[in-house]
């Protein structure tokens with residue numbers, strides 16, 4: 001098993017759940033309300049026609065996260081509209097954001113570290129569709145390789161692997177087309193490089209798919225700049241919450257973590273957070289990467 005030296009950089013509490021739910025709503029708008037790529041739906045329909053009840057369709061969402069607007073519940077509606085009713089499994093390193101046991105509506109949740117190769121081996125080639133989203137702050141450059149190989153290990157031949165990521169290198173906060181984060185975003189990106197996170201993970205994932213000889217690879221991007229005003233306003237709130245979460249977390253982890261974010265003291269970090277709250281007229285942007293491939 002391989003584990004990251006630096007802990008998960010964001011929180012796993014109620015506030016983080018709210019932010020992840022907001023992020024989910026932004027992505028839903030950007031994707032025109034449809035999360036499932038059409039090749040996946042097509043493939044699942046073919047498999048459903050050829051499988052028996054004792055071998056149900058199975059979908060897994062890794063690092064599934066949280067809350068009411070979790071990806072799994074959204075795709076369940078889409079799948080049902082297509083006459084598909086697979087078993088849905090959500091895995092995460094932590095279980096404290098899973099819905100309460102009496103509100104899981106048949107979705108199965110379990111803890112699993114995406115880097116725990118032994119556990120993935122124990123699960124075996126079990127799923128027809130494996131999805132993971134928003135791991136860019138979680139995994140280092142080297143860990144992406146392990147995570148993708150682990151995902152492929154639980155995917156049946158002919159099944160689809162799907163990552164959706166928002167690379168740090170393409171985050172922007174602008175006023176009148178010019179950088180306007182007051183340095184915070186740039187510090188965050190620099191600290192991500194120090195922590196060996198991959199600022200260009202969308203392209204790196206595609207390359208790893210190619211190295212692992214996945215078939216029918218597609219790599220689509222959606223830039224928030226091309227989306228509607230409401231999505232942009234939602235992202236302004238989301239970006240502020242995300243940056244505050246990074247700063248608050250760094251304060252909690254101590255002077256070393258604060259320094260990596262470019263702050264000499266807790267006071268300097270708190271001042272920057274107050275500035276972020278007060279600043280207006282800026283627009284936060286990101287680019288969503290969707291990378292899909294089929295296991296031979």
Ligand SMILES: C[S@@+](CC[C@H](N)C(=O)[O-])C[C@H]1O[C@@H](n2cnc3c(N)ncnc32)[C@H](O)[C@@H]1O
Pocket residue numbers: 008010012020021024062063064065066071091092093094097112113114115132133134135138
């Ligand atoms: C930014 S959130 C994304 C959550 C969800 N995929 C979504 O789109 O809302 C990252 C998630 O990764 C989980 N996580 C962090 N490290 C992990 C690991 N090594 N293995 C599995 N999950 C991990 C966190 O607990 C958190 O729920």
